[in-house]
Amino acid sequence: NGSCLFHGMISREYADELLSGAEGSYLIRESQRQPGSHTLALRFGHQTFNYRLFYDGKHFVGEKRFESVHDLVTDALIILYIETKAAEYIAKMTTNPIYEHLGYTSLLKDKMVHRLSRGRTEPRRVTFQRDEKISSPLVRRSALKDTPEKQCFYEKIHNFKVHTFRGPHWCEYCANFMWGLIAQGVRCSDCGLNVHKQCSKLVPSDCQPDLRRIKKVFSCDLTTLVKAHNTTRPMVVDMCIREIELRGMKSEGLYRVSGFSEHIEDVRLSFDRDGEKADISASAYADINIIAGALKLYLRDLPIPVITFDLYSKFIQAAKMPNSDSRLEAIHEGLLQLPPAHYETLRYLMAHLKRVTMFEKDNLMNAENLGIIFGPTLMQPPELNALTTLNDMRQQKVVVQLLIEHEDVLF
Numbered sequence: 001n002g003s004c005l006f007h008g009m010i011s012r013e014y015a016d017e018l019l020s021g022a023e024g025s026y027l028i029r030e031s032q033r034q035p036g037s038h039t040l041a042l043r044f045g046h047q048t049f050n051y052r053l054f055y056d057g058k059h060f061v062g063e064k065r066f067e068s069v070h071d072l073v074t075d076a077l078i079i080l081y082i083e084t085k086a087a088e089y090i091a092k093m094t095t096n097p098i099y100e101h102l103g104y105t106s107l108l109k110d111k112m113v114h115r116l117s118r119g120r121t122e123p124r125r126v127t128f129q130r131d132e133k134i135s136s137p138l139v140r141r142s143a144l145k146d147t148p149e150k151q152c153f154y155e156k157i158h159n160f161k162v163h164t165f166r167g168p169h170w171c172e173y174c175a176n177f178m179w180g181l182i183a184q185g186v187r188c189s190d191c192g193l194n195v196h197k198q199c200s201k202l203v204p205s206d207c208q209p210d211l212r213r214i215k216k217v218f219s220c221d222l223t224t225l226v227k228a229h230n231t232t233r234p235m236v237v238d239m240c241i242r243e244i245e246l247r248g249m250k251s252e253g254l255y256r257v258s259g260f261s262e263h264i265e266d267v268r269l270s271f272d273r274d275g276e277k278a279d280i281s282a283s284a285y286a287d288i289n290i291i292a293g294a295l296k297l298y299l300r301d302l303p304i305p306v307i308t309f310d311l312y313s314k315f316i317q318a319a320k321m322p323n324s325d326s327r328l329e330a331i332h333e334g335l336l337q338l339p340p341a342h343y344e345t346l347r348y349l350m351a352h353l354k355r356v357t358m359f360e361k362d363n364l365m366n367a368e369n370l371g372i373i374f375g376p377t378l379m380q381p382p383e384l385n386a387l388t389t390l391n392d393m394r395q396q397k398v399v400v401q402l403l404i405e406h407e408d409v410l411f
């Protein structure tokens with residue numbers, strides 16, 4: 001272990017001379033070119049490494065921050081040692097991961113039984129013909145309701161964040177030691193998987209979020225929520241729609257009339273607190289507009305909208321097409337690219353809104369005014385810009401209107 005010396009303004013060459021012969025020793029010098037800035041000179045492997053040293057309450061040369069320069073140097077020596085002496089070994093370790101057969105899978109095997117059998121049932125491809133008469137949506141009504149979908153096979157990427165491990169830890173991908181004093185690796189904040197930073201790039205998208213780590217229901221990523229609850233769609237969507245279909249379909253201005261915002265907030269809190277045990281029955285909230293409002297709020301507050309940021313402009317462009325057949329073709333193309341959990345949610349919601357329009361005589365809601373309401377709820381431009389939002393409002397409406405009207409052929 002090195003001894004530290006603070007030297008004033010000395011040259012790089014002189015620092016090199018001072019440190020030569022003493023492996024692991026280091027000194028801090030003030031830069032001659034930029035007075036006031038400091039350089040850490042560190043001797044390792046018969047050469048001197050120079051790092052610009054920063055301090056903002058903690059010491060750092062890269063992304064890791066340390067309480068003392070001593071800790072920083074210890075960490076740097078470990079990293080330098082590992083990277084030079086064990087470079088070949090490190091390169092090799094990720095080529096033969098334990099992951100599939102030992103690590104993560106066995107740790108979470110009770111939760112991971114579906115992992116191997118996952119796979120998305122591809123939505124059927126359809127072609128659009130001129131003057132095609134839409135088959136009666138009534139035919140499909142029961143199909144949507146009766147399928148017991150209580151399993152979820154969607155892929156989800158891990159949500160890795162740099163993590164400092166206390167005590168020795170081993171990578172759950174390659175089984176090797178996580179070296180360094182701090183920030184030795186990354187941890188998935190949704191499922192708790194611990195791996196080396198370089199291994200994180202190789203881990204498959206098989207994150208199975210842990211319910212205890214998912215703190216809220218609202219504002220939680222859609223795929224994360226359905227994976228955590230092992231459902232096909234977010235249970236908020238299913239539960240609200242079930243409640244609305246039970247007692248609200250003839251309610252005038254359904255989805256247009258807003259419920260008391262304090263009550264909607266109440267529903268949000270009870271979903272966040274109680275999950276699928278949240279009570280949204282008529283005895284808890286007599287006004288169906290509160291449930292409809294909560295559903296809209298849920299969809300609007302998603303960190304990634306149901307129609308994802310990535311596909312936003314594709315849908316807007318589709319809506320601008322003059323020919324109605326190519327418009328539907330383009331929308332259908334876009335739908336097939338949605339992440340499966342988003343696709344399933346949208347499909348279910350559109351089938352529901354279609355049924356809402358069948359009661360237009362009573363509720364006065366049709367595909368067009370529902371399109372105005374759900375357009376900005378289901379799709380938002382990736383960059384918030386008042387002008388874009390204003391310009392796209394018409395297309396947003398058109399997209400949702402078409403999704404409702406052609407629900408049976410599009411999905």
Ligand SMILES: [Zn+2]
Nearest residue numbers: 158188191207
């Ligand atoms: Zn994960």
Ligand SMILES: [Zn+2]
Nearest residue numbers: 171174196199
């Ligand atoms: Zn690893």
